[in-house]
């Protein structure tokens with residue numbers, strides 16, 4: 518992983534503006550991990566991707582995270598302050614074989630199913646699905662590599678006919694195994710309401726969080742550039758190359774700090 522300069526981050530933000538957060542996240546990762554191709558990064562499991570996004574977030578903005586939640590019992594808005602270590606489930610180094618889609622297998626109800634974990638390409642391909650049920654079905658089908666039964670060996674899912682479906686219990690078992698194998702893909706925060714003491718858990722999505730944060734950062738950065746360029750006539754590139762402390766010092770001198 519390399520450090521992204523303010524100018525580089527602003528360029529990625531501009532280029533991906535208006536795209537879905539998961540697309541933006543892949544572009545930011547590709548910029549921060551030039552030693553890997555976009556395809557390699559998009560083939561990481563969702564948990565591996567989120568682990569790298571957490572690392573990148575620490576590098577860009579530090580380890581402290583701020584968010585909001587609404588208590589499901591009393592509807593009180595609760596401010597959340599937590600640390601990246603609170604939502605990390607594993608260490609995150611991309612290994613050479615991480616992108617080779619490790620195949621797992623499950624034998625149940627007369628079937629042996631080989632499958633892999635969902636990756637970013639899978640999530641991008643189901644983004645256009647009409648509803649959640651269709652998206653889940655398509656995602657599962659894409660991740661299933663092969664299905665064998667007692668009567669029919671090595672049947673490819675695509676060759677089993679359009680109406681072929683694995684038993685619901687088997688589908689559930691596959692989804693459960695996927696979740697267990699890739700815990701970082703489903704990060705939960707344990708929350709307590711300060712008003713009514715209700716306990717609940719809420720999902721934390723680093724993709725949405727970081728992309729919104731980069732968007733706010735970019736808008737703030739452009740406002741600073743605008744103020745300094747207007748006051749001193751400096752070039753955008755020179756202002757971007759300044760350390761944040763020096764930029765803020767000039768803004769303070771202008772009474773804008």
Ligand SMILES: [Zn+2]
Nearest residue numbers: 588591710713
């Ligand atoms: Zn409450």
